[in-house]
Amino acid sequence: MSKFQLRTKTLDVLVKIGDSGAFSHLTIDQTIEKMDWAHKDQALFTELVYGTLQRKLTLDYFLNHFVDPNKKVEKWVKWLLYLSFYQMHYLDKIPDHAIIHEAVEIAKQKGHQGIAKFVNGVLREAQRQGFPLFDTIKDPIERLSIETSHPYWLVERWIDSYGEEQTEAMCKANLETKPISVRVNSLKLTRDEAIEQLTHDGFEVKASLFSNQGIIIEKGHILDHPLFKSGSLTIQDQSSMLVVEMLDIKQDQIVLDACSAPGGKATHIGEKLNNTGRVYAYDLHQKKVNLVKRKAEQLGLINISTAAIDGRQLNQKYEPETFDRILVDAPCSGFGVIRTKPDIKYAKTAKDVDNLAHVQYELLEKIAPLLKKNGKLLYSTCTVDPTENEVVVTEFLINNQRYEVDPDFFKELPEFLNKEIEHLQVGIQIFPNEFNSDGFFLTRIRRKQDED
Numbered sequence: 001m002s003k004f005q006l007r008t009k010t011l012d013v014l015v016k017i018g019d020s021g022a023f024s025h026l027t028i029d030q031t032i033e034k035m036d037w038a039h040k041d042q043a044l045f046t047e048l049v050y051g052t053l054q055r056k057l058t059l060d061y062f063l064n065h066f067v068d069p070n071k072k073v074e075k076w077v078k079w080l081l082y083l084s085f086y087q088m089h090y091l092d093k094i095p096d097h098a099i100i101h102e103a104v105e106i107a108k109q110k111g112h113q114g115i116a117k118f119v120n121g122v123l124r125e126a127q128r129q130g131f132p133l134f135d136t137i138k139d140p141i142e143r144l145s146i147e148t149s150h151p152y153w154l155v156e157r158w159i160d161s162y163g164e165e166q167t168e169a170m171c172k173a174n175l176e177t178k179p180i181s182v183r184v185n186s187l188k189l190t191r192d193e194a195i196e197q198l199t200h201d202g203f204e205v206k207a208s209l210f211s212n213q214g215i216i217i218e219k220g221h222i223l224d225h226p227l228f229k230s231g232s233l234t235i236q237d238q239s240s241m242l243v244v245e246m247l248d249i250k251q252d253q254i255v256l257d258a259c260s261a262p263g264g265k266a267t268h269i270g271e272k273l274n275n276t277g278r279v280y281a282y283d284l285h286q287k288k289v290n291l292v293k294r295k296a297e298q299l300g301l302i303n304i305s306t307a308a309i310d311g312r313q314l315n316q317k318y319e320p321e322t323f324d325r326i327l328v329d330a331p332c333s334g335f336g337v338i339r340t341k342p343d344i345k346y347a348k349t350a351k352d353v354d355n356l357a358h359v360q361y362e363l364l365e366k367i368a369p370l371l372k373k374n375g376k377l378l379y380s381t382c383t384v385d386p387t388e389n390e391v392v393v394t395e396f397l398i399n400n401q402r403y404e405v406d407p408d409f410f411k412e413l414p415e416f417l418n419k420e421i422e423h424l425q426v427g428i429q430i431f432p433n434e435f436n437s438d439g440f441f442l443t444r445i446r447r448k449q450d451e452d
Contacts, residue, residue: 006041007083007102008109010048014079017053017343024053024343039221052079052086053342054175057149059085065132066122077115080106084123089131096127140164148172150345154335157350161386166431170384173433174338174345180217181208181437182233183241183264185299186271189232191215197227209416210437211241213271231298236264239336239430239440243329243380244268246409246444253324257281258311258367261288263295265329270301279304280323282311312359312366320369325376328367330360332381332388336432336439357387364396364445368403373447376406380442384431389441393426402447409444 013031016022028049032042052059059082067073073081084103087094100123107116137143141159145152148171158167184194191213198205198220208214216238227233244265249255249272260266260281269279281296283289286308296304309317311328333353334344364379371377381388397403405426410418413428421428427443 004102004105006037006045007048008106009035010045010052011076011080011083011106011110013049014052014083015076017049018056018079019075021347023341024049025341039224047091048083048086050177050342051090052083055086055090055149056082056342056346057151058146059149061146062089062126062131063122066125066129074111074115076110077107077119080110080119081122084119085126085131088123088126096123100124100127144168144171148175150174153350154345158384162384166433169433170431170439173431174342176339178339178432178436178438180222180235181238181241182215182217182222182228183211183236183268183271184213184215185232185234186213187275187300188230189227194227194233198225201225208238208241209414210238210435211245213268214238214241231300234264234267234295234299236268237337238435238437240264240382240438241268242414242430243327243378243440243442244272245414246412246442247272247325247327247378248376248412248444249273249325251276253277254322255279255325255327256314256318256323256367256370257327257329258314258363259283259329259331260292260306260327261285263292265327266292266304266306267295267299267301269325269327270296270304271299273303275301275303277303277324281306282309282314284308284310311363315366315369318370321372321375322370323375324372326367326371326378328363328377328379330356330363330379330381330388330392332356332360332383333385334382335384336382336430336441339432339438353385353387357392360388360392361395364392365400368396368400368445371447375446377445378442379427379445380440382438382440384429384439384441389429390424390426393443393445397426397445403445404448406444406446 013027017024017027028046062085063081080103084099087099088096103123104116104120107119134143134147137146141156145155150171184191195205203220204218206216208216222228249269251274254277255269257266257279261283266279266281281292281304289306289308293306333348333356334341338345368377410423427441430440432439
């Protein structure tokens with residue numbers, strides 16, 4: 001494929017995600033699946049889409065420096081300029097003249113000669129002047145917002161919750177690429193065997209400290225490796241693996257995963273059960289449930305049952321005290337996974353966070369009675385917003401005094417986590433800037449031991 005065709009496809013995908021609300025990770029994966037690209041073209045496409053999306057607010061700041069903000073510019077032309085600015089400012093292997101030439105040709109093909117002339121003029125001006133600095137932005141919140149491309153309200157909210165230093169570290173980490181991590185399917189081989197084979201095949205890997213099934217891929221294209229294709233490895237973030245580790249699964253147990261799609265944690269539970277017991281994996285939409293079912297089949301798991309149902313209605317399907325373990329990996333704002341889903345930071349609002357917190361609370365209240373007296377319930381989210389995490393859990397515990405945070409939860413955390421992060425009163429918050437993993441909140445709840 002020519003570079004021109006690759007950039008045309010990149011622009012189409014940016015418009016689809018940026019203006020039509022398509023999910024970035026799914027759209028990128030589906031595009032790569034359809035296109036017969038070499039690895040280096042796949043990597044360039046992914047870099048251009050993610051990089052441009054991640055820096056959208058910064059790139060718009062640049063655009064307003066060169067073009068009167070009141071001038072009407074078609075949306076796709078803006079994305080073409082963002083894409084070109086990103087390459088000119090943040091990448092160093094593509095010469096400016098090639099970037100400008102391709103942008104002008106795309107403008108001619110998708111628009112007309114007038115748009116091509118406009119695009120050429122803006123990019124030539126940026127080449128001559130250079131891009132503006134951020135030092136002239138007086139408001140520190142606005143400066144961090146523009147420099148790291150996070151909405152103003154979100155930066156302000158995080159500073160209120162965590163202070164300026166933590167917020168800045170988190171915003172900057174969200175712009176970086178994290179290494180891929182994989183989970184070894186313990187039904188098929190051990191982690192040591194997987195590491196040995198990958199190392200033999202030229203990969204650079206190391207064991208994850210979050211899970212005894214986790215491996216961090218530092219160098220190598222894992223999607224093409226036979227271990228991945230055979231279902232021996234599953235791509236999963238390290239923080240996400242920790243969630244199931246902290247469920248303390250024992251063989252033959254009956255486990256509920258109330259919000260299971262796309263299935264990473266449900267299949268992890270299935271592996272921990274060693275194909276014994278049963279995992280009942282539910283999610284709201286059948287389409288998402290099909291993902292869980294397909295994933296279980298790929299991994300050779302025969303102990304997972306799936307169905308579409310709202311988790312808040314599971315108390316009508318099951319008798320109280322049915323499950324040994326329950327996972328409520330609640331739907332959330334996703335502010336902990338902005339690195340891999342950058343569209344989240346532009347799409348979510350403060351009102352969304354409040355609405356999600358309401359749903360999360362309802363899930364806990366409806367599902368908790370399904371836990372056996374000596375059972376354990378793991379509540380997790382992939383966000384860093386206290387409203388969806390400690391506020392929800394604290395409110396649940398105040399209003400449902402049969403339950404408490406399991407004191408063994410903190411004792412059973414991996415040793416490095418206990419040393420390096422501060423415990424909250426009701427759980428732990430992992431930030432994306434701490435361990436090169438996703439941001440996650442998790443806690444474990446149990447029924448009080450002295451209740452009837």
